[in-house]
Structure formats: structure tokens, C-alpha cells
Amino acid sequence: MNELLQSIRKNAIGLGLFAIVTAGSIGVAQVLTFDQIKENVKIAQAKALHEIVPESDYDNDLLNDTVALAAEGIHAKWNVRLLGPLADDAVAYIARKDGQAHTVILPVTAPDGYTAHINMIVGVRLDGSLAGVRVVNHKETPGLGDKIEVKKDPWILQFEGLSLLNPEPDAWAVKKDGGEFDQFTGATITPRSVVRSVKLALEFFQKHGKELVDSENLTYGN
Numbered sequence: 001m002n003e004l005l006q007s008i009r010k011n012a013i014g015l016g017l018f019a020i021v022t023a024g025s026i027g028v029a030q031v032l033t034f035d036q037i038k039e040n041v042k043i044a045q046a047k048a049l050h051e052i053v054p055e056s057d058y059d060n061d062l063l064n065d066t067v068a069l070a071a072e073g074i075h076a077k078w079n080v081r082l083l084g085p086l087a088d089d090a091v092a093y094i095a096r097k098d099g100q101a102h103t104v105i106l107p108v109t110a111p112d113g114y115t116a117h118i119n120m121i122v123g124v125r126l127d128g129s130l131a132g133v134r135v136v137n138h139k140e141t142p143g144l145g146d147k148i149e150v151k152k153d154p155w156i157l158q159f160e161g162l163s164l165l166n167p168e169p170d171a172w173a174v175k176k177d178g179g180e181f182d183q184f185t186g187a188t189i190t191p192r193s194v195v196r197s198v199k200l201a202l203e204f205f206q207k208h209g210k211e212l213v214d215s216e217n218l219t220y221g222n
Contacts, residue, residue, distance in 0.1 A: 045121060048134035049093060051150070052123035053103050058095040066091035067212055069107070078211070082204040084109030084197060085117065094213055095123075101213040103131050104205060110197035114189040115139045118148065122201040124209070129166075133159040133198055145190035155182065155191070164202045172199040 049062060069080050069090045080086060086107055093105040103125050110118040116139040123131030133156055135148045147153035158181070164172075173179025174192045183191045205212075 044136045048121050048136050049105055051134055052105060052121065052132035053095045057102075058097055060094070060096040062093055062095055065094045065096065067094065078208050079204065082200045082207075083107065084111050084200075092212055093121075102126055104209065104212050105131075106201050106204065108197050108201045110193040112189070112193045112196075113138060113140055114145050114187065114193075115141065118190070118193060118197070120194070120197065122198055124202065124205045126209070126213070127163075128202065128206065128209075129161055129163045130159045130198070130202070132157075133194075135194075140190050141187065144184060144187035147184050147187070148190060148194055155184070156194075159198055164199070164206060169199075172196075 046063060053062065069078070069083070069086060069092055070088055080090075083090075083106060086109060090107045092107070094101050095103040095105065103123050105121050105123045108120045108122045110120065118135060118140065119137040120133060120135050122133050125131050134150060135156065138146070138148065140146050140148065147155055150156050167180045170178070171180040172195060174181045174183040174188060174195060176183050176188050177192065179195065181191060181195045
């Protein structure tokens, strides 16, 4: 009986040590890869910025001509919730040519993707029309929801040139919900989430665009 108890005790200790070592290894791996993952997202974001605003279309330092969007501080009155749950260091990018701002690129997080948040950037011209939308990070289902990536499908390109009034507000939805945007075969939640968040980004720009860049550079159209 004593031998059995000793054996059980040894096995329990062994399992406990194994669990501790495994948890520690996972923790170390997460710490070591966190910075790399963050850097990869930044690289993807920079690439996407240039897809929305080609380098020939601006002459300022786009990656550093930014406006902080943190919920605290001088911009606390801005309704950044329209852009989704943003990181504390989230910024809007301002594209300028010959000193004149012409496009604001907003970070947007769609919180209601099929599997997780969908991180995007949304470029809005000063007339309120979309310069483009790109997804920079997501975990949607491969072969279905990942069609929001421009390299997988041209679906995301349809937003360019649209605005809050084009299409009409009620049409800013997937066709399954009575709107104008196609959903994916076998996947409705992902495109529904993206369409909704792009519309909210346009609403944010409508409310706060004049505070993002100099008011004399702004003209609003339909």
C-alpha cells in the first residue's frame, strides 16, 4: 500500500513539474514572439497604407504625420468607439501633397468577426469618399472569411469611391440583410462585420474630420 501511495505521489509530482515547465515554455514563447507579431502587423499596415495612398500621391512623411486617437487626453471628446476597440497607441495618418491634406487613413477594428476582431485601415478623402479599405490582421476562416484579404479576393476593392450617401445609408449592408454588398458563399458574418465597420468609420470622419486636419483644407461633398 505504501509503495502504491509513493508511486502515485511521484507521478503527481512529475505531472505537476511537467505542467509548470510546459506553461513556462508557452509563456516565454509568447513573450519572445509578441514583439515580432506586433512588428509584422506594422509592416502589413505600412504596405496597406501605400495600397490606399500610393507613394506618388503624397510628399509628406506619411508614417509619422499622425494624430493620436487615444480615448484620453485632448481627443477624449471624439467618439472613437465608432472605430471599434482600438489600441492605446492608435493613430490616424494624414496624407498631404504640396502641404495640402487630402486623405485621412483611420485604424478600424471590426469587433464582431466570425472568429475574432478584424483589424483594418480605412482611407477617407476630404470630400467624404473612400480612398480604399484594407485588412491588416484577422483570424477568419481560411477559404471562407479570409476573402476579405485583397490577395485572396477583390471583394475589399469595391469600397473605393463610396461614401455615406453612395450607397444610401440603408444599403450599407450585405445583400442578405437587404443591402448592396455581396456576402461570401458560406460566410456572411465576416463581410457583414467589415461593411458595418467601414460605414461607422465614415460616420466618425463625418463627425471629426475637421478636427483631424486643418479646417481650411476640408470640403465636404456627397
